[in-house]
Amino acid sequence: MHAEDDAGLHALPITVAYGERELTVTPAIVETDRGLVLCDVGPQGAVDGLETHLGSLGYDLEDIWLVVLTHHDGDHAGGLSELNERVDTVVATHHAEAPYVAGEREPIKGDGDRYPPVAVDIELVDGVRIPTVAGPMEVVATPGHAPGHLSLYLPDGNLLVAGDTLVADGAEPLAGPKPQFTPDMDRAIESVGKLADLEIDHTLCYHGGYVQAGSDRIREIHEQLRK
Template identity: 30%
Template sequence: MIDRVITSGTFSLDGGTWDVDNNVWLVGDAREVVVIDAAHDARAIKDRVGERTVKAIVCTHAHNDHINAAGELAELTGAPIRLHPADQVLWDQVYGQAVAYHPLADGEKIEVGGVALEVLHTPGHAPGAVCLHAPDLGVLFSGDTLFKGGPGATGRSFSSFDTIIDSISRRLLTLPGETVVHTGHGDSTSIGAEAPHLEEWIARGQ
């Protein structure tokens, strides 16, 4: 039902470039999947998809390391790319008008393989950042909004610490504590493991 491909490449913003490993999540069944965050290597992602239909390529946000394989993967699979339109400014830095996406909306449900992924708009790391909640699976795909050990980075353009803390506290920490959090980078965690540390994060960020 849930599979992960780890791809490697670079993240670039504000004139800097960093080496990164990204988690690319596949959700679905033996017939169809949704790809969450097509990063770096479209061929590796397509190989893991195999003969299944890709219903959508969902971008949790438009930093280059989360979307730089989306265009090629869309060509390989015929799947639509989905992105929250508040991240247009970041999308344009990678694709401009050369690649189109279909807008995501807060509260929208994406159905795949008998599972519903609910879109939660969680700005802060990026204006259009979203998480995908699959309550039937007890899982949240958090992109770069929430990691094991704290919130996503907010020290670069188009980000806000106060906004990400608000998003996490209102939209994520209200989910059941047993909810598993599959992140955009690194190890998974849970809502219950992260919730007690909210005040520490706020103090650390001030």
């Protein structure tokens, strides 16, 4: 089973230039009665890849009505300005991430060459639920990798959209956040523990894509990180 087969949710892996290297990332779309919710955008230059994926699924960029950012890092939010030049979307992120996305604060990571700021329309908090055709999609505050990092949990399908709280691009099928990119590792470990308490059967990571691993593996990761 792949994330693309989960009713109402589709992974959109794209490879784009990021700095001096190529980067493969995995935004996702979730279908709702109102249109599509896009979970993360990708870096600058990602919109063409998103448009190609959407076209293959029978959608257009104009079908996106809401963008939910897991956090403000450039590889997740850098393409938002380009997207909003083409589509009038509602932008939502955790309230602690909003100042970075909107340009009121400079991104915590990066070399000072930030992406174009974009206004945030909705500031999210832990526990908010977004109705989708795949059932409610719950905001789970998972700080550490970024001050207001959030993950998205779809309990009807036991599916977690992990953002960068977990990764699947290394030797392990599922692993914890990368320390070199995680300013507050102690809080990130607590966030992994919070996810371990959920009923998860499969996980979509922004870095590494979909994996058939869930609560048992997340508990293992949490125990390893606590040592």
